Amino acid sequence: MIEFSFQAQLFGADGPMAFDASGRLQSGEFAALFGPSGAGKTTLLRFLAGLSKPRTGRLVVDGAVWFDSAQGLDLPPQRRAIGFVFQDHALFPNMTVRENVAYALAKGEAAWLEELLDVCGLANLRDRLPDTLSGGQKQRVALARALARKPRLLLLDEPLSALDLRLRLQLQDELRSLHQRFGLTTLMVSHDLGEVFKLAHKVLRIEGGRVVQAGSPAALFLHEESAGRLNLQAQVLEVRRDDVVYTISLLVGADIIDVVASNEEAQAMQVGETVFLAAKSFNPLLFRHR
Amino acid sequence: MSLGIGLDWAPLWLTLRLALCTTVLLLLFGVPFSYWLAHTRTRWKPVFETLVGMPLVLPPSVLGFYLLLAFSPQHAFGQWMEQTVHLSLVFSFAGLVLGSLIFSLPFMVQPLQAGFQNLPASLLEASRTLGEPDMVSLFRVLLPNMKPALLTGIVLSFAHAIGEFGVVLMIGGNIPGVTRVASLAIYDEVESLHYAEANAYAAVLFGMSFAILLAVHLLKKRWAGKGGVP
Numbered sequence: 001m002i003e004f005s006f007q008a009q010l011f012g013a014d015g016p017m018a019f020d021a022s023g024r025l026q027s028g029e030f031a032a033l034f035g036p037s038g039a040g041k042t043t044l045l046r047f048l049a050g051l052s053k054p055r056t057g058r059l060v061v062d063g064a065v066w067f068d069s070a071q072g073l074d075l076p077p078q079r080r081a082i083g084f085v086f087q088d089h090a091l092f093p094n095m096t097v098r099e100n101v102a103y104a105l106a107k108g109e110a111a112w113l114e115e116l117l118d119v120c121g122l123a124n125l126r127d128r129l130p131d132t133l134s135g136g137q138k139q140r141v142a143l144a145r146a147l148a149r150k151p152r153l154l155l156l157d158e159p160l161s162a163l164d165l166r167l168r169l170q171l172q173d174e175l176r177s178l179h180q181r182f183g184l185t186t187l188m189v190s191h192d193l194g195e196v197f198k199l200a201h202k203v204l205r206i207e208g209g210r211v212v213q214a215g216s217p218a219a220l221f222l223h224e225e226s227a228g229r230l231n232l233q234a235q236v237l238e239v240r241r242d243d244v245v246y247t248i249s250l251l252v253g254a255d256i257i258d259v260v261a262s263n264e265e266a267q268a269m270q271v272g273e274t275v276f277l278a279a280k281s282f283n284p285l286l287f288r289h290r
Numbered sequence: 291m292s293l294g295i296g297l298d299w300a301p302l303w304l305t306l307r308l309a310l311c312t313t314v315l316l317l318l319f320g321v322p323f324s325y326w327l328a329h330t331r332t333r334w335k336p337v338f339e340t341l342v343g344m345p346l347v348l349p350p351s352v353l354g355f356y357l358l359l360a361f362s363p364q365h366a367f368g369q370w371m372e373q374t375v376h377l378s379l380v381f382s383f384a385g386l387v388l389g390s391l392i393f394s395l396p397f398m399v400q401p402l403q404a405g406f407q408n409l410p411a412s413l414l415e416a417s418r419t420l421g422e423p424d425m426v427s428l429f430r431v432l433l434p435n436m437k438p439a440l441l442t443g444i445v446l447s448f449a450h451a452i453g454e455f456g457v458v459l460m461i462g463g464n465i466p467g468v469t470r471v472a473s474l475a476i477y478d479e480v481e482s483l484h485y486a487e488a489n490a491y492a493a494v495l496f497g498m499s500f501a502i503l504l505a506v507h508l509l510k511k512r513w514a515g516k517g518g519v520p
Contacts, residue, residue: 051415077418084419090412094434103430104420149421 001027002153002185006047006057010209012038019043019054019209025202027062028183030176032190032200032217040209041189042087045155048187049084050077061152083146083154083184087161089138091130091145098126101144113148119178120144136167140174147182156188160195165254172198193221230279236269250277297490300467301475305495308383308471309451312390316398316447319391324402325428342400345393350456357389358461381463386471389457397446405439406432438510445506449499 005022019040025031033041046052048059050066053074059067066075091100101122102113117123120140130138139159146154159175160168176199179186187204190196196203197217205213205220213220234250234257241247246266250257259277261269269275327338345353361368361379371377379385409432417427433440455473462469464478472491479488 049419051418077415078421078423080419082419084416086412086416088410088412090410090416092413092416092431092435094431103417104422145416145420 001025002059002061004044004048004057004059006044006054006059008043008047008054008057010040010043012040014038017209021206021209021211023204023211023214025185025187027185029201030179030186030188030199031202031204032188032196033204033206034190034193034196035206037191039206041206042157043209044206045084045157045187045189048153049082049155050075050080051084081149081152083149083151085139085142085146085154085156085159087157087159089130089142091138091141093130096127096129097122097133097141100130100141101148103145104149116144116148119181120147121174135163136171139163139171143175143178147178147184150182152185154184154186156186158189158191161191168192168195175199197221230277230284232277234275234277236271236273236275239266239269239271241266250275252277297487298466298475301470301472301491302494304383304467304470305452305472308386308390309448311387312394312451313398313444313448315387315391316394317444320395320398320402320443321428321433324399325406325432327399328403328406343396346396350393350454351460353393354389354457354460357385357392357457361385361388361461380461381465381469383468386458386462386469389461390451390454393454393457394447394450397450398443401439401442401446402436405436405443408439409435438513441506441509445502449502452495452498 002025003022004024006019008019010017010019017038017040021040021044033044035041043052047054047057047067054067054069056069057067058069059065061081065071065073066080067073092103095103098113098117101116105113114123117126120143122137122140122144125133125137125141130141133141143159156175160171163171172195175188179199188199190200200217203213203215203217203220204211232252234252237249237251237256239246239248239261246261246263248259248261248266248269250259257277327335327342358380359365361371363369363372363378363380368379371379377384379388413431413435414424414427417431418424422430453473454471455477458469458471459474459477462471462474464470464474470478472495476488476491476495479485479491
């Protein structure tokens with residue numbers, strides 16, 4: 001089990017902010033850190049990893065104290081058994097894929113290295129330099145490298161945010177199977193509700209430097225986001241007049257949906273603005289993909 | 291040692307030795323110092339940066355004059371060096387190297403500092419989360435990814451040490467075989483109206499500088515073609 005409690009004074013884009021977050025993760029749990037930008041998500045990961053130091057606080061991982069301001073104890077990142085996947089991947093440009101993954105491995109771990117390269121789908125890319133890889137491939141290398149030391153805690157800082165939707169879905173599947181295979185306690189920063197539902201057992205919702213809610217994704221999001229109705233966020237792409245009615249084209253996720261609107265509704269819409277597309281008491285049909 | 295037109299090669303060898311010593315020592319000092327300067331949060335940082343940059347704007351004679359005073363056995367530092375380290379700095383090769391170190395400092399430190407600052411902070415942090423001590427990160431991750439900055443620092447320091455005149459004249463005193471480097475020899479030969487000899491020294495320095503800079507440009511072009519962090 002991982003228990004943390006951190007207090008610090010942050011200087012963000014919106015001026016100073018008091019950071020005071022605490023929570024706990026069960027061993028082997030996949031948890032998502034969800035919240036608006038500037039809420040302190042990356043800061044929490046950095047405190048856990050020992051890359052930044054909170055003013056006060058305590059961190060206990062499986063019974064071992066990693067940080068305790070009261071005792072003046074602060075393990076450096078090198079001595080914390082963590083894997084960290086950075087937003088920019090932070091691959092070493094001077095090393096090949098294999099060298100990046102092997103960087104922190106001892107010489108006798110060749111079999112484990114091969115397994116990692118294989119599991120992460122990097123076997124064919126082993127001699128390539130990071131600059132020649134695509135975004136998804138870089139992400140896999142960063143993940144394999146973070147797993148190399150068999151950490152107790154895997155920290156993922158928005159690992160999939162820079163990828164397009166298809167690749168994102170594919171890597172979510174891979175992340176899930178990696179998690180099932182290695183059973184690592186994982187904390188992932190994510191903005192994407194679908195991703196949270198798909199991967200996480202638990203969500204820590206963080207706002208203004210505080211963990212405001214913790215629980216299963218269903219408990220946190222289902223009741224507020226939908227009470228028997230469809231409620232989608234959409235962007236207005238076009239408002240056009242077809243005879244007596246108006247048609248409004250909306251962008252929902254990656255799909256374009258046309259909605260019929262009255263004159264009054266159409267007048268109120270601005271192209272480019274974000275709106276909610278809601279449907280009450282409807283009976284949708286659900287199909288399997290393909 | 292005379293050759294051909296009776297050219298004394300000693301000043302050229304001395305110049306080469308001085309430039310090599312300066313560059314190697316500067317590299318040993320410059321890497322940790324630039325690393326510190328790039329990452330420090332002390333409020334004295336601008337003062338350190340200004341001090342490092344001073345040789346760029348100071349007339350060499352000013353620097354040479356103060357170094358001469360400092361090195362003199364009549365002053366505290368020179369006296370301490372002579373009595374404790376048994377090193378006489380005035381009119382000696384050791385003094386020349388020390389003066390050259392100070393004078394070439396910005397040419398090594400500034401490119402290296404920029405090199406460290408241009409590397410994404412996450413590279414060092416990633417290496418830390420992978421359990422490696424900072425010394426290992428420095429040699430396996432940071433330095434290999436700032437080769438152009440290293441090369442620039444090395445070459446500029448070396449070239450600058452070769453061409454140094456004012457400081458060397460002030461603290462070296464133009465003693466043949468000890469402190470008379472090529473740039474001083476040229477001046478000497480011209481003063482004695484030995485234009486052929488002056489021309490020979492000058493041509494050698496010119497050719498050497500040209501070859502070094504050309505090699506740097508070619509190397510940089512090759513690295514740029516291969517990609518990597520600039």
